[in-house]
Structure formats: structure tokens, C-alpha cells
Amino acid sequence: MPVITCIDDLKRLHKARAPKMFYDYAESGSWTEQTFRDNTADFAEIRLRQKVAVDMTNRTTRSTMIGQDVAMPVALAPVGMTGMQHADGEILAAKAAERFGVPFTLSTMSICSIEDVAARTQKPFWFQLYVMRDEDFVRRLIERARAAKCSALVLTLDLQILGQRHKDLKNGLSAPPKLTPSTIADLATRWRWGLGMLGTPRRFFGNIVGHAKGVGDTSSLSSWTAEQFDPQLDWGKVAKLKEMWGGKLILKGILDADDARKAAEVGADAIIVSNHGGRQLDGALSSIRVLPQILDAVGDRVEVHLDSGIRSGQDVLKALALGARGTYIGRAFIYGLGAMGQAGVTKALEVIHKELDLSMALCGERDIHNLGRHNLLIPDGFFTRYS
Numbered sequence: 562m563p564v565i566t567c568i569d570d571l572k573r574l575h576k577a578r579a580p581k582m583f584y585d586y587a588e589s590g591s592w593t594e595q596t597f598r599d600n601t602a603d604f605a606e607i608r609l610r611q612k613v614a615v616d617m618t619n620r621t622t623r624s625t626m627i628g629q630d631v632a633m634p635v636a637l638a639p640v641g642m643t644g645m646q647h648a649d650g651e652i653l654a655a656k657a658a659e660r661f662g663v664p665f666t667l668s669t670m671s672i673c674s675i676e677d678v679a680a681r682t683q684k685p686f687w688f689q690l691y692v693m694r695d696e697d698f699v700r701r702l703i704e705r706a707r708a709a710k711c712s713a714l715v716l717t718l719d720l721q722i723l724g725q726r727h728k729d730l731k732n733g734l735s736a737p738p739k740l741t742p743s744t745i746a747d748l749a750t751r752w753r754w755g756l757g758m759l760g761t762p763r764r765f766f767g768n769i770v771g772h773a774k775g776v777g778d779t780s781s782l783s784s785w786t787a788e789q790f791d792p793q794l795d796w797g798k799v800a801k802l803k804e805m806w807g808g809k810l811i812l813k814g815i816l817d818a819d820d821a822r823k824a825a826e827v828g829a830d831a832i833i834v835s836n837h838g839g840r841q842l843d844g845a846l847s848s849i850r851v852l853p854q855i856l857d858a859v860g861d862r863v864e865v866h867l868d869s870g871i872r873s874g875q876d877v878l879k880a881l882a883l884g885a886r887g888t889y890i891g892r893a894f895i896y897g898l899g900a901m902g903q904a905g906v907t908k909a910l911e912v913i914h915k916e917l918d919l920s921m922a923l924c925g926e927r928d929i930h931n932l933g934r935h936n937l938l939i940p941d942g943f944f945t946r947y948s
């Protein structure tokens with residue numbers, strides 16, 4: 562068993578163990594990948610203020626996100642095709658999150674279905690919705706999430722059309738993988754993954770196959786998105802979906818102060834400042850750089866969460882110190898899953914928790930709620946460079 566000390570260790574193992582097509586799917590951004598790179602580079606620009614000779618006993622990272630208790634304010638982000646990174650991936654990640662005490666968000670484009678995950682977990686999870694043209698199908702997805710006792714609906718607003726990722730096109734990304742000479746050659750070296758897949762029936766988009774009517778090729782994420790996602794989604798439809806759901810609503814993909822105000826007006830419980838991990842509008846700013854203007858725009862009318870670029874507990878600390886109430890990790894937990902299944906997701910959470918806790922101590926803080934701008938050193942003009 563290799564010694565894992567950081568998220569990068571899990572990433573290396575993920576790369577070695579998962580088929581190239583799925584590792585590449587996770588480890589890429591759209592077009593030139595500028596925003597994908599900026600997400601991590603901008604976190605690195607912000608530095609932490611060290612404090613010494615401060616009592617650092619009895620620290621706590623416990624908090625709440627949309628009123629739910631969390632061991633630390635770090636949720637697992639919705640990630641499509643998680644069950645292709647490792648057999649039964651969504652179930653394993655949900656179990657790891659449940660045991661750790663953080664929320665798990667199931668993607669519409671998951672391999673394990675809503676019912677699969679609900680049957681194998683005890684605590685409620687969150688369900689992420691992509692709005693499709695087929696209103697009946699959307700209504701049924703919402704009903705299924707309600708029946709599964711999901712405790713929040715995460716409505717993603719930034720992917721009604723798909724940003725192009727070159728590698729996915731070149732690799733012929735699909736679930737399950739289509740057998741071609743190059744995929745066969747690649748799969749032959751991933752025996753661990755192959756054995757897992759042989760042992761599970763969950764190899765298709767579980768929320769879609771058998772549920773959506775009149776659909777063509779359900780194995781291809783890109784053709785499904787192009788054919789089925791609703792390009793007419795607007796704030797009026799968001800308000801209707803909020804009513805239809807009737808529970809806690811989180812709006813994901815906000816990167817602009819005006820949009821944040823609209824999200825607050827519509828009555829969302831939280832927004833996620835997110836550029837989809839650099840996978841949609843290439844050239845958009847990093848989430849961490851726009852966070853302060855969004856907080857200024859909404860005040861405390863809505864909880865503000867953030868994702869995109871978090872690879873460490875120090876990154877979480879920076880987002881919280883800038884005013885985010887909660888954060889999400891996408892790739893950081895996917896690396897863990899692809900590396901070692903459920904144990905790998907647990908490891909990713911442990912790594913991030915330890916980094917967060919120890920960095921808090923070194924910043925002279927004992928309670929996560931006391932983090933603030935005073936803990937940060939921010940380069941001049943960092944937030945005003947682009948206008």
C-alpha cells in the first residue's frame with residue numbers, strides 16, 4: 562500500500578488505475594484550459610498569515626451548510642460518470658461522505674441511480690439536476706429525488722450546452738467504453754478496474770437508461786447533452802422548478818454579481834460560485850477571484866458556497882476566510898475514488914481535513930467560524946485586476 566500524504570498522490574494512482582478515457586475526462590478543462598489552470602493557480606496566489614503563541618487546543622472544523630451539520634464545510638460536488646472511475650463509484654463515494662459527515666451530491670449523469678444510492682446509504686444525500694427539454698422527465702427526476710429523501714436539490718445552471726473538451730472527443734468518451742483496438746489495449750492494463758466492472762451491473766447512466774423516452778444514444782454524454790439539455794432555461798423556469806421541488810434549493814454555476822442577485826431573488830437557499838471546474842466557459846475568471854464581489858452583491862440573503870480548484874485544506878481555508886459558507890471538491894475526491902474506491906474518497910477527505918485543521922492552528926484559529934480576511938495575505942489588485 563503506497564503512503565498517501567496529499568491529493569496529488571491520489572491523482573497519480575487514479576491515472577495509473579482508471580482507463581485513460583475516464584482519467585482524461587476528469588483531468589481536463591474546456592478548449593485551451595485557461596480557466597481550469599487559473600482555478601488552482603489563483604488559490605496559490607493567496608497566502609496565509611501565520612500567528613504564534615496562541616492557544617491552539619480544542620479546535621473545531623464543524624459547521625453547517627444550508628442548516629445541515631457538517632464535520633467540515635466541504636461537500637462532494639456532483640460529478641457525472643463517477644461510476645466509470647471505479648465500479649459502483651457513486652455508492653462508494655456517498656458511503657465515504659456519510660461516514661465522514663459531509664454531504665454527497667449525486668449527479669443527474671451518474672452511473673448508479675438515485676434509487677441505488679438511496680438503498681445503500683442511511684443519511685439523505687443531495688441530488689443535482691440538469692434541466693432537460695423533456696419536462697415530464699424532469700418532473701419524474703424531481704419526484705424520484707423526493708422519494709429517495711434527498712435533502713437538497715442542486716440545480717446546475719452553467720451547462721445547458723457543453724463546453725468542448727478536446728480529449729473527450731479524441732478518446733470517444735462513452736459509458737460503458739466502446740471496444741476499439743485502442744480502448745482494448747488500454748483496458749488490458751487496468752485489470753483492477755476491469756474486475757470491478759465485471760462484478761457490477763451498473764455500467765450505464767442509471768438515472769436515464771430505462772427512464773427517458775425516445776432517446777437515441779444514451780452512452781454518449783456529449784450527444785445526450787446536445788439533444789436533451791434545455792437551452793431555453795431561464796430564471797422563470799428556475800422559479801417554477803423551485804416550486805415543483807419545494808425543498809432546499811442550491812443554484813450552481815454562479816460567476817456574476819447580477820446573476821447572484823437574481824438567484825437570491827428567486828429564493829435559493831444557497832448558491833455555488835463555480836465555473837464547473839473550468840469545464841464550461843474557457844476564459845471565465847476563477848471562482849476564488851470573483852467570490853468577494855458575489856458576497857458583496859448578496860450579503861446574507863443567501864448562503865454562498867464555492868467550488869473549482871480546491872485541492873487542499875489550505876484552499877478550503879482561503880475560501881472560507883474570504884467569506885464562503887461552504888465549499889465542494891470535485892476532482893479531489895474523484896482522484897481518491899479512481900485510486901482506491903471508497904477508501905480513496907475517505908483518504909481524500911482525511912487529507913483535506915487534516916490540512917484544514919492544522920493550517921487553522923498555524924493561523925492562530927480554533928473555530929472555523931472565526932476565519933476571516935485577517936488570516937489572508939492577498940496580492941495588490943488581485944480582485945480588481947479584471948473589470
Ligand SMILES: Cc1cc2nc3c(=O)[nH]c(=O)nc-3n(C[C@H](O)[C@H](O)[C@H](O)COP(=O)(O)O)c2cc1C
Nearest residue numbers: 587638639640641668717837838869870890891892
Ligand atoms: C469529471 C467531472 C464531471 C462533472 N460532472 C458534473 C455534473 O454532472 N454536474 C454538475 O453540476 N457538475 C459537474 N462537474 C463539476 C463539479 O460539480 C464541480 O463544479 C467541479 O468539479 C469543481 O472543480 P474541481 O474539480 O476543481 O473541484 C463535473 C466535474 C468533473 C471534474
